[in-house]
Amino acid sequence: xxxxxxxxxxxxxxxxxxxxxxxxxxxxxxxxxxxxxxxxxxxxxxxxxxxxxxxxxxxxxxxxxxxxxxxxxxxxxxxxxxxxxxxxxxxxxxxxxxxxxxxxxxxxxxxxxxxxxxxxxxxxxxxxxxxxxxxxxxxxxxxxxxxxxxxxxxxxxxxxxxxxxxxxxxxxxxxxxxxxxxxxxxxxxxxxxxxxxxxxxxxxxxxxxxxxxxxxxxxxxxxxxxxxxxxxxxxxxxxxxxxxxxxxxxxxxxxxxxxxxxxxxxxxxxxxxxxxxxxxxxxxxxxxxxxxxxxxxxxxxxxxxxxxxxxxxxxxxxxxxxxxxxxxxxxxxxxxxxxxxxxxxxxxxxxxxxxxxxxxxxxxxxxxxxxxxxxxxxxxxxxxxxxxxxxxxxxxxxxxxxxxxxxx
Amino acid sequence: xxxxxxxxxxxxxxxxxxxxxxxxxxxxxxxxxxxxxxxxxxxxxxxxxxxxxxxxxxxxxxxxxxxxxxxxxxxxxxxxxxxxxxxxxxxxxxxxxxxxxxxxxxxxxxxxxxxxxxxxxxxxxxxxxxxxxxxxxxxxxxxxxxxxxxxxxx
Amino acid sequence: xxxxxxxxxxxxxxxxxxxxxxxxxxxxxxxxxxxxxxxxxxxxxxxxxxxxxxxxxxxxxxxxxxxxxxxxxxxxxxxxxxxxxxxxxxxxxxxxxxxxxxxxxxxxxxxxxxxxxxxxxxxxxxxxxxxxxxxxxxxxxxxxxxxxxxxxxxxxxxxxxxxxxxxxxxxxxxxxxxxxxxxxxxxxxxxxxxxxxxxxxxxxxxxxxxxxxxxxxxxxxxxxxxxxxxxxxxxxxxxxxxxxxxxxxxxxxxxxxxxxxxxxxxxxxxxxxx
Numbered sequence: 001x002x003x004x005x006x007x008x009x010x011x012x013x014x015x016x017x018x019x020x021x022x023x024x025x026x027x028x029x030x031x032x033x034x035x036x037x038x039x040x041x042x043x044x045x046x047x048x049x050x051x052x053x054x055x056x057x058x059x060x061x062x063x064x065x066x067x068x069x070x071x072x073x074x075x076x077x078x079x080x081x082x083x084x085x086x087x088x089x090x091x092x093x094x095x096x097x098x099x100x101x102x103x104x105x106x107x108x109x110x111x112x113x114x115x116x117x118x119x120x121x122x123x124x125x126x127x128x129x130x131x132x133x134x135x136x137x138x139x140x141x142x143x144x145x146x147x148x149x150x151x152x153x154x155x156x157x158x159x160x161x162x163x164x165x166x167x168x169x170x171x172x173x174x175x176x177x178x179x180x181x182x183x184x185x186x187x188x189x190x191x192x193x194x195x196x197x198x199x200x201x202x203x204x205x206x207x208x209x210x211x212x213x214x215x216x217x218x219x220x221x222x223x224x225x226x227x228x229x230x231x232x233x234x235x236x237x238x239x240x241x242x243x244x245x246x247x248x249x250x251x252x253x254x255x256x257x258x259x260x261x262x263x264x265x266x267x268x269x270x271x272x273x274x275x276x277x278x279x280x281x282x283x284x285x286x287x288x289x290x291x292x293x294x295x296x297x298x299x300x301x302x303x304x305x306x307x308x309x310x311x312x313x314x315x316x317x318x319x320x321x322x323x324x325x326x327x328x329x330x331x332x333x334x335x336x337x338x339x340x341x342x343x344x345x346x347x348x349x350x351x352x353x354x355x356x357x358x359x360x361x362x363x364x365x366x367x368x369x370x371x372x373x374x375x376x377x378x379x380x381x382x383x384x385x386x387x388x389x390x391x392x393x394x395x396x397x398x399x400x401x402x403x404x405x406x407x408x
Numbered sequence: 409x410x411x412x413x414x415x416x417x418x419x420x421x422x423x424x425x426x427x428x429x430x431x432x433x434x435x436x437x438x439x440x441x442x443x444x445x446x447x448x449x450x451x452x453x454x455x456x457x458x459x460x461x462x463x464x465x466x467x468x469x470x471x472x473x474x475x476x477x478x479x480x481x482x483x484x485x486x487x488x489x490x491x492x493x494x495x496x497x498x499x500x501x502x503x504x505x506x507x508x509x510x511x512x513x514x515x516x517x518x519x520x521x522x523x524x525x526x527x528x529x530x531x532x533x534x535x536x537x538x539x540x541x542x543x544x545x546x547x548x549x550x551x552x553x554x555x556x557x558x559x560x561x562x
Numbered sequence: 563x564x565x566x567x568x569x570x571x572x573x574x575x576x577x578x579x580x581x582x583x584x585x586x587x588x589x590x591x592x593x594x595x596x597x598x599x600x601x602x603x604x605x606x607x608x609x610x611x612x613x614x615x616x617x618x619x620x621x622x623x624x625x626x627x628x629x630x631x632x633x634x635x636x637x638x639x640x641x642x643x644x645x646x647x648x649x650x651x652x653x654x655x656x657x658x659x660x661x662x663x664x665x666x667x668x669x670x671x672x673x674x675x676x677x678x679x680x681x682x683x684x685x686x687x688x689x690x691x692x693x694x695x696x697x698x699x700x701x702x703x704x705x706x707x708x709x710x711x712x713x714x715x716x717x718x719x720x721x722x723x724x725x726x727x728x729x730x731x732x733x734x735x736x737x738x739x740x741x742x743x744x745x746x747x748x749x750x751x752x753x754x755x756x757x758x759x760x761x762x763x764x765x766x767x768x769x770x771x772x773x774x775x776x777x778x779x780x781x782x783x784x785x786x787x788x789x790x791x792x793x794x795x796x797x798x799x800x801x802x803x804x805x806x807x808x809x810x811x812x813x814x815x816x817x818x819x820x821x822x823x824x825x826x827x828x829x830x831x832x833x834x835x836x
Binding site: 007008009010011013015017018072076077081082088089090092093094095096098179183184185335336339340342343 | 716
Binding site: 438441444445446447448451452454455456457458459460461462463465485487488489491492495496499520521522524526527528529530533 | 627629641642643644645646647648652655656670671672689690691692693695699702703704724725726727729730735737739740769771772773774776777779782785786788789790
């Protein structure tokens with residue numbers, strides 16, 4: 001239990017209060033923001049190449065948002081009091097905004113999902129009977145208007161909500177960075193770059209996750225992934241990865257060049273305690289390698305065979321997911337390995353396996369959104385009906401488990 | 409406008425949810441919250457009465473132990489509170505009036521806490537290099553043989 | 563490091579014009595913003611505050627003690643500390659501090675021309691033993707540490723639920739009934755004064771023995787300090803020794819560059835102490 005200390009730490013400064021759960025929290029909200037950025041690229045900025053993943057992206061954002069508050073809740077000393085943040089929010093605290101930002105963004109996203117899937121809900125309400133019909137009718141709020149003018153209203157509402165939702169998603173995640181960046185007591189956290197780095201890496205993780213998801217979903221539906229969409233995802237992933245790595249390097253380069261009083265201990269932290277997770281994972285395996293892979297995909301796009309492009313970009317996306325996780329880990333845990341005495345480091349933090357803040361819980365939290373996505377697909381159908389109808393017939397055989405719901 | 413009926417319905421649902429949250433919240437705010445600032449004022453009173461003070465000071469000890477108190481007050485340890493060596497008075501005389509024997513540590517280690525010469529102590533403070541001060545092994549009541557802790561002489 | 567400007571000198575304010583903590587202004591601003599944006603939230607919050615005022619008007623406020631008449635401060639003269647650890651033991655007993663956690667602790671600095679060794683075995687609770695440093699020490703001293711009860715404290719600023727607060731008499735405390743145990747305040751304290759209690763799972767810290775000082779007693783650590791290293795004072799008393807020392811002597815605070823306005827003042831602090 002008692003950690004090893006090298007140098008001198010303040011005696012209370014040897015505990016990692018912000019556990020694996022606080023690593024998971026920005027990781028999960030990062031997917032929310034990142035996936036929303038992709039869906040906005042289509043809905044808001046007219047990047048039609050993202051059409052094949054636009055609905056998947058929105059459903060992903062929604063699924064991750066539903067679990068986003070759980071890791072926070074789980075790490076509290078008193079999870080049952082978490083609601084206090086809504087009852088008596090203390091607005092000088094960056095954390096107090098969480099309740100409002102989270103619920104506000106949840107409302108926007110639920111509304112947007114509702115408007116996007118409204119047509120589908122009504123179709124299903126008409127198609128089913130009994131309890132199911134009542135369920136879809138309730139979801140449709142009792143109005144069955146699918147005329148062109150109502151759909152036009154929907155379309156305008158979606159654009160408006162996406163317009164509010166994009167800054168909302170960026171704030172929800174930039175704000176996570178702010179929680180760290182505004183702690184003047186901790187020099188490893190305290191930098192105005194922090195919210196920007198969090199936001200950029202959120203875009204990286206969101207796009208990377210969609211890349212992987214899109215490949216998996218295409219496999220499940222036995223359909224070739226749309227190549228313009230894959231290369232567009234790769235291009236944007238590359239762009240955001242370049243920004244992320246640049247900013248992350250900038251942060252420590254400024255610190256080192258300024259010879260700030262904390263650099264001595266931070267450099268020791270990065271090269272000893274965080275050597276694997278920072279140098280190896282965040283910078284090389286998750287940074288440099290996907291940068292090269294994506295550069296190949298983007299710069300040699302014309303010459304690549306479909307399968308090569310799919311493989312390269314999926315591997316790169318997977319490495320990017322590792323990069324972002326390592327980055328969260330290095331920020332959250334790294335900042336607590338270092339004492340505010342700036343004279344001491346504690347030994348590695350090993351999260352428990354079982355228990356409220358353990359590894360199993362983290363895996364469960366990461367898996368939960370995919371279960372939600374699956375339920376979402378069963379209930380509302382993630383793919384656009386016409387897309388499924390167009391592509392379904394030749395592949396009926398393999399697609400039964402996943403895609404049968406669209407067949408009607 | 410009739411084609412936007414569903415928009416009004418969803419706005420109505422949203423409004424109802426927000427209102428429900430607001431009303432519930434109103435009931436859950438503690439009574440004394442916000443009286444003097446964004447905190448629960450009742451806690452200030454709770455903190456005042458969190459427990460009875462445990463350390464009561466040398467004067468309180470002297471109410472029963474007059475002779476020791478006088479001796480201490482006249483000697484070199486006049487600034488050394490009884491409770492430093494004997495523990496808090498509140499653990500010796502309990503709230504219910506029962507009395508429990510206080511710790512009496514006769515070991516040289518108790519004396520060494522203050523008077524052993526180590527790095528960090530101000531030079532003018534009386535200190536001894538234990539190994540030079542005592543011939544023979546350091547154990548047991550080494551100090552009390554020569555020094556009276558209630559009125560020590562150098 | 564030293565508070566050089568006149569503003570950071572804790573000059574006595576006869577009747578503090580703004581007794582409310584600084585964050586209240588921002589809170590008010592936010593409230594105004596929300597009112598402007600037509601937030602029903604403020605309407606309801608306003609209602610509860612009125613209820614609260616009515617509720618407390620009925621009951622007598624905290625016995626004979628009046629927090630308007632005090633403003634506490636603390637003075638530590640590091641040149642007097644002998645590192646006996648009595649204060650740490652007294653604090654642990656008085657406040658039932660869990661083992662391995664410290665509301666106050668003592669650090670030892672052993673300093674040579676090139677190197678510095680710092681230690682604090684068990685927070686100094688068991689006193690200090692001889693130390694072997696691998697260099698020639700030219701000076702050494704003890705530094706007692708504790709919560710600084712900062713006037714502009716980041717720990718209160720970051721508490722998301724209003725469980726941390728600074729009283730009118732200048733004590734920073736935690737409401738263990740409201741605290742959700744998020745540990746944000748622990749992260750925000752630059753001095754390592756806070757911890758999450760393994761017993762209550764809420765943030766815990768030095769209260770300057772609020773249950774003692776409001777009864778006219780000294781904090782336990784001051785009560786047992788044999789050398790006068792630790793002194794507790796009231797800035798609202800003209801002849802208070804701590805007030806006079808802060809007003810006239812060259813006092814320092816820890817990590818002054820962070821502008822938290824600590825209310826623990828130090829005499830004879832060394833540059834190596836952070």
